Amino acid sequence: MMTPGHRSIPDIAELQPGLTTGPGTRGEVRLVGQRCAACGTRAFPARLRCVSCFSDSTERVELSRVGKVDAFTVVRQPPPGYRGPVPYVLGQVLFDNDLVALSHLAGKPVEDWRRGDIVASYAFELPVGADAAPHRTFAFYPASPQDLAEA
Template sequence: MIEDFWEATRRRLLVVQRCLACGHRQHYPRLLCTACGGTELEYASVSGLGVVDSFTIVHRAPAPGFEPPYTVARVRLAEGPILLTHLVGGTDWACDLPVRVAWRPLPDGRHLPVFRPARD
């Protein structure tokens, strides 16, 4: 199930689950639709556009490999689902700021979806 999400990131394609019964879109991947309880779910691509719902700037690394400061945020996609993600490419963050998806390469060929200001 989650493998399909990560496979899509290899092509820099952002996908969320869509319920075939009611059309509800959700992220993170689950076995059931959170709106109707349906079990027939597929992955659907989304625009990658959204707004910052909430954010925090981390100044102390929780473990080696994290270079502070960095910004962690909830981004509400235009299609509805919320992603917990990193914000990159800016410093004047604010709630309701329009953002768009960007991609951070991972060593195994996948990409991590991160978000940058939409005006960039």
């Protein structure tokens, strides 16, 4: 199942280096977090030190692409600098067991989102700033059977 809006992205410059892997052939990306070598605590996004024990002995890890919508809101008044369409959906997604990401939810109409929806991470392009330059980040889309099979 193809979802619209995340296919023309791979040649756009990466503006958040290290936050995700590069996109695959379907535009899919993995979020990149960290795992503490001392206590095993994982975090997303990666930070300078472990969020639990403050060790600086951490490693980058690629995380699961599939998650579940825990909460969301419909944004009708965009933040300063945002040049994308409104309304849009901003969601809190639980993924890779216990991690949380705040992200756009895309790929279906705003009114169709529900708590508990199963989603997968894809590259996502947002026009931002005075020149509405494309800014590549990630968003969660409804998970396809292929996303679930690869999870």
